[in-house]
Amino acid sequence: MDLHSLMAAIDRSQAMIEFDLEGNILRANTNFLDCVGYRLDEVQGRHHRMFCTPEHASSVEYATFWEKLGKGAFDEGQYKRLGKNGREIWLQATYNPVFDDQGNPFKVVKFATDVTQQRKTNAEYEGKVAAIDRSQSIIEFDLNGRVLNANENFLKVLGYRLDEIQGQHHRMFCEDDYLNSPAYRAFWAKLERGEYDSGEYKRIGKNGRELWISATYNPIFDPDGRPYKVVKFANDVTESRVRQAESAGKVTAIERSQAVIEFDLTGKVLNANRNFLAVFGYDLEEIVGEHHRMFCSEEFVSSLEYRELWEKLGRGEYDANEYKRKRKDGKEIWIQATYNPIFDAQGKPYKIVKFALDVTVAKETSVEHHGKVNAIDRAQAVIEFDMAGNIITANANFLKALGYGLQEIKGQHHRIFCDEEYVRGTEYREFWHGLGQGEFYSGRFMRVSKYGQKIWIQATYSPILDHDGLPFKVVKFATDITRQVEMEQAIEAKT
The missing domain is CATH 3.30.450.20 (PAS domain)
Structure with missing residues (x-):
């Protein structure tokens, strides 16, 4: 294929724009103009910064970017740019200096592909994965059953550090009788074939502690459809199993x-x-x-x-x-x-x-x-806050637990549920500052109902992130454990 035909093929298939070494636009093809929403006469002669946010265009990073291109250095990656009317787009692009006969760069040609939808899709996937990682115990195995990785929730449930289990076999979490059974061999054979498994499993934590988990074992496949690892999502249901035994299976x-x-x-x-x-x-x-x-x-x-x-x-x-x-x-x-x-x-x-x-x-x-x-x-009690701590909404379980109607709390600050001394303290300010930074909180919290009663809850505060990875609201999931705490306090008082 001659050079002219090759360039014509590229021009048809990719978005292309040319700049001088100062960043001024020389020309752009139809694909590029369609991508950013401009006509050629609207961009020709203007500077590349028209496609960037003011913050980025005035940054040291941006100045260095053009200095690098001016010296003939190549650059590639995914770039956030602005189309006409400020529309945000993402481009997978290369910036290619073009050299004259003496080997000196004299212009820059950029080839680009619009990957905006791909970025949005990835952001959704990443948000879901991050939410799962915060709320569930996760561990990964190769197809032989050896541990590849595990998140903090899993390590906390089993009582191990990552370096104590990485490279070890799944059998370290199982009883000897089960390890030697046909059922255990069939379990891993099934996963190796790429078949899914779920249920409640008896497992052994560090120091022989027995626990029960509700889990799914999910084979992950390569592009050719072959399984190459297994990801397990689990929840600790030990307390639930104890309650089931006490109620003789009536609520199974x-x-x-x-x-x-x-x-x-x-x-x-x-x-x-x-x-x-x-x-x-x-x-x-x-x-x-x-x-x-x-x-x-x-x-x-x-x-x-x-x-x-x-x-x-x-x-x-x-x-x-x-x-x-x-x-x-x-x-x-x-x-x-x-x-x-x-x-x-x-x-x-x-x-x-x-x-x-x-x-x-x-x-x-x-x-x-x-x-x-x-x-x-x-069901769990759920309430949502904006990043300032103001209430956006709450479900019926939450309202019932605290004794409010939705209209009584909507738009109010989280502090209405807290003791006044706690609200005035450094700990409370640091709590909301941490949420504003996207930090996840989990634990026991003392709160105050509409009628001034102390309510103890087991709760998680989960910042929700937008497309740019910035927190824009906080969702709280809570369970009323007041009775449990009162019992613990009574026992402690007796001892």
Whole structure:
């Protein structure tokens, strides 16, 4: 292929722009102009900084960038740029100095590809992964079962440091009887084949401590579809197992993993996990693209309540309750669920993620066991704050625990739930400063209800990050442990 044909091919396939060594625009092709939204006469003769934020254009980094190009040095990477009307775009680009016959650079040619959508997608994925890493215990194995990595949550649950387990085999977490069983060999053979496994598992922590985890083992595949490692997501359910034993298994049906389904804002199904499909009796291809109404009675679908539910979700509002739904076989079931709007980088809802538990057995349980079921089957209390600590919204469980109505607290500061002495202290200021820096907090906290009562909660404060990795709100998940703390204090007082 001659040089002219080669350049023509590049011009057709890539965005291209030329600059002099000072950064002034000489020419740009149609692909580049379409990407940034300008006409050629709007950019020709102007400086490259027109595509940059004022902060970046005035930075030392930017000046060094053009000095480097002026000396004939090549540069490549992903760059945040501004299109017409300030529209943010991301470009995968190379800046290529062009040399004259004496080997001196005389202009710079930039070849670029618009990767804005890819960056947005990656930001969503990274946000989800970060949220999972904060809330769950995670460990990675190779296909032979040797530990590759583990997060802090996992190490805390098992009582190890990373250097104590890295390179060791998964068997270090298991009992001897299980290690020598056909079931254990079949377990790893299944994972090596790329098959998924989930359930509750008895494991051994450091110093022989027995614990139970609810976990999924997820094979990860290479581009050729071959599994090359296993990622395990786990939650410590030891206390839950103890409660199950005490109640003689009466609430086993309630202790299921969560069922998850995603909808667009009109209510059409985008995706669902295995647990959801098992609960409702469908295959995935039977529900994708169908409307949420397929899970509801005709009477409910035609009601004002149903229309208001989807209008509410479309506005980006959260909904949580127990809902009566319908399986594929027509059987009525009850689910404890939350409908959670997911927001894009501009804060606009674009889909709904629903987390659900099958509580049919709990609903049908006799009055004798009703109290026991309710004690176990509580939904979490959730509240959201802006970065200044002002309340954005709160769910029914939170409002009930603290004794407020939503309109009483919306727009108020978090300090309304705190002791006045604590609010005046350095610790409280540092707490909100840390959240403002994107730091995650977890622990026990003493709070004050509407009526001045002390409430103890086990809670996590999770900053939510935007597309640029900056925190824009804080979501708090909490469980009321007041009774447990009072019992501990009473025991301590006696001893």
